[in-house]
Amino acid sequence: MTQEDLAKQVGARRETILAIENGKYYPSVKLAHDIAKALHTTIDEMFVFDE
Amino acid sequence: MDEKAKLVLLAVPLAILVGYSWAFVIPYYSEEDVLNRAPGSIILGSLWAVGITIVSLLVCARLYRGVKRGLTLNDERSRMIAVRAGYYAFLVSIPWWTLLNAVVISNTGAFGLPAREQASEALFGGLLALPVIFFLVWSYLTYRYRPASR
Numbered sequence: 451m452t453q454e455d456l457a458k459q460v461g462a463r464r465e466t467i468l469a470i471e472n473g474k475y476y477p478s479v480k481l482a483h484d485i486a487k488a489l490h491t492t493i494d495e496m497f498v499f500d501e
Numbered sequence: 502m503d504e505k506a507k508l509v510l511l512a513v514p515l516a517i518l519v520g521y522s523w524a525f526v527i528p529y530y531s532e533e534d535v536l537n538r539a540p541g542s543i544i545l546g547s548l549w550a551v552g553i554t555i556v557s558l559l560v561c562a563r564l565y566r567g568v569k570r571g572l573t574l575n576d577e578r579s580r581m582i583a584v585r586a587g588y589y590a591f592l593v594s595i596p597w598w599t600l601l602n603a604v605v606i607s608n609t610g611a612f613g614l615p616a617r618e619q620a621s622e623a624l625f626g627g628l629l630a631l632p633v634i635f636f637l638v639w640s641y642l643t644y645r646y647r648p649a650s651r
Contacts (some may be wrong), residue, residue: 458571458572463574466524466577
């Protein structure tokens with residue numbers, strides 16, 4: 451799946467997906483949930499939060 | 502709101518800005534010997550009009566291509582950046598308006614400027630600078646933005 455496909459699926463801009471990938475933007479819980487759902491995974495598996 | 506309607510809402514003020522910029526420059530060309538009398542005004546005005554036209558066309562074309570492919574025009578990140586850009590642009594514009602007020606509106610012949618009130622020119626310069634300040638701040642935040650928690 452391309453960044454553009456994912457952006458279309460979750461209703462975000464491609465730049466936002468790119469920023470999330472590069473760690474420049476932390477998405478809202480809603481967007482994180484939508485991305486996880488689109489990628490058939492969970493938020494926990496997708497994002498690693500520093501303690 | 503429909504994405505195409507959003508694009509129109511963005512394109513209309515840009516078109517007004519472009520049209521206003523050209524309307525400011527074109528009358529200069531109809532005057533004789535204008536390049537000798539007001540070279541700075543006509544060169545800067547023309548550069549501004551050409552620049553804002555090119556930038557506007559590029560922005561609209563890029564956004565239109567995205568909308569055509571089914572992408573959204575704005576999302577949570579772009580909305581947040583726009584809100585922050587507005588806030589910072591307001592702060593940045595305060596010294597600009599102060600400078601205009603000090604130098605242009607109430608000048609007394611300082612800096613070689615004619616000693617008369619130029620309120621309309623100052624207002625025009627101030628208003629024209631606002632979208633530029635917003636665009637510069639927005640560009641900076643778009644490409645350099647990081648969450649406040651970092």
